Amino acid sequence: MRSLLSQAEQPESRPSFLSRQFTATRTTKQMVFDIIFGIAAPVLCFLADPIVFKGGFMIGEPVLGRYQLFAYLFSAVAIAVLVIWLFLEQYLEPYSSLIGGVFMGGTLFSTVVGLMILPFSFFGLVLLIGVAGFTPFLTAFVYLRNAVKAFRRSRHTRVELKTAGALLAASIAIGVPVIISYQVELTVSQSVEQLLHGDAVQAQGAADRLAWLPVVPDHSLQSVVLAYRREQDAKKKQVLKKYYHDVTGQDIDWRLRMLDD
Secondary structure, eight states: HHHHHHHSOOOOOOOOOOHTTSSOOOHHHHHHHHHHHHHHHHHHHHTTTSSSSSSSSSSSSOGGGGGGHHHHHHHHHHHHHHHHHHHHHEEEEEEEEHHHHHHHHHHHHHHHHHEEEEEHHHHHHHHTGGGGHHHHHHHHHHHHHHHHHHHOOOOOOOOHHHHHHHHHHHHHHHHHHHHHHHHHHHHHHHHHHHHHHHHHHHHHHHHHHHHHSSSSOOGGGHHHHHHHHHHHHHEEEHHHHHHHHHHSSSSSHHHHHHHHH
């Protein structure tokens, strides 16, 4: 009898810290953490990016410059979905599996980026700037946590339906940016070719098309910078310099110095 009373008097054990991170409910601290490291920090890192998708600090070429446009497009989708989910979660239960799939894609993407820039992040710690390089891992955790929460809030009881919905959403969230970035890369490549080897009318038209694009990956214009370096004719150099400035808003001489460093 005493043993039963003593067991009843014992307080219920509190769930572990890790298990509390993946419950269906969300605490205020989790909300703040998700907003900071799932929304604000990634956006700030993109804007102030010194080495990952945009070059300019210590190394001439960005580490993942070839994937710049895809990274921007996919991150824009993932962050937008996260914003909607955080503030309208209770209204989105019918779509929880799809949303969870987008977040799983975000988890994978952020983890891969974090691993690929890890050496630079450790090196940057010496200069007290590498802490930002670990942001992708925190962002990956935010996406993972919300993916689990979304799956748990899903009204579908069958695991097969949840998995199919998640895979479909992840495929669309990743596949559409891949297709768009490929088409843009193709347009940029053709425009750069006309810029370098076309007549004046073709070159101006190509520069106008490039200037119209919201993002032109830095590596795509490297051939223009190299052509500017090789060019001996002063007038042609000035034309290339003008076109480069029209497209990027930057001075081609500054970009050339970054490449040579």
